[in-house]
C-alpha cells in the first residue's frame with residue numbers, strides 16, 4: 001500500500017484536480033481521469049466523502065464504488081490524520097481526482113462545490129469539532145459552510161462506547177441533529193463498539209447506510225426537459 005503524503009497527492013491526476021478545472025483538461029489522457037471527466041460533464045452530481053482517522057478509513061474505496069454506481073462523481077477529502085489510514089494512490093485512481101486534505105492556496109481556483117457530503121468514518125474528534133464550529137482542517141471548513149450553502153450532510157461515526165458515552169459527544173450529536181445534520185449512530189446506523197474491538201469491525205462498517213441516506217447522484221430530469 002502506498003502511504004499518503006501530507007498535502008495534496010501528486011499522482012498523474014494532481015494538476016487538474018482540486019483546482020476547479022474540469023478534470024482531465026490539464027492532465028490529458030489517463031483512462032481513469034478521462035472517465036471521471038466525462039462523469040463530471042455528463043450532469044452527474046458531486047459527492048464529497050470526508051474520511052477521518054479511524055480504522056474503516058482504509059476501506060473508503062468501497063463507499064467510493066457504491067457512490068459511483070449510484071451516479072455520483074466523487075471527491076474524497078481526508079483529514080490530515082486520516083492520510084495515514086488511506087491508500088491515497090488507489091483512491092485517486094478510482095476517483096480520477098486527488099485526495100484533498102488541506103485548504104487551497106489563495107491563488108488556486110476553487111473546487112467544484114459539493115451537492116452532498118458524507119462523513120465516514122466520522123471520528124469523535126471531528127464530530128465534536130464540527131459541532132463546535134471549528135474549521136482548522138479543510139474537511140471541517142467544508143462542513144462549517146455546508147448548512148449555510150444548503151448542502152446536505154450525512155455523518156456515519158465509528159466511535160467506541162467509552163467515547164460515545166461522554167457528555168460532550170452526546171451534546172455534539174444533539175446540536176448537529178438540531179441543525180439538520182443526519183447522524184447515523186445507534187439503531188439503524190453504526191453502533192458504538194466496545195473499546196479495543198474496533199479493529200475487528202472494520203470489515204462490517206455499514207458504508208451503504210450513508211449512501212442510502214443521501215439522495216441519488218443522478219440528475220433529475222426536469223419537467224421542461226421531458
Ligand SMILES: Cc1cc2nc3c(=O)[nH]c(=O)nc-3n(C[C@H](O)[C@H](O)[C@H](O)COP(=O)(O)O)c2cc1C
Nearest residue numbers: 052053054055079081082123124125126158159198
Ligand atoms: C489506529 C487508530 C485507530 C483509531 N480509531 C479511532 C476510532 O475508531 N474512532 C475515533 O473516533 N478515533 C479513532 N482514533 C483516534 C483518531 O485518529 C484521533 O482522534 C484523531 O485526532 C482524529 O483526527 P480527525 O478527526 O481529524 O480525523 C484512532 C487512532 C488510531 C491511531
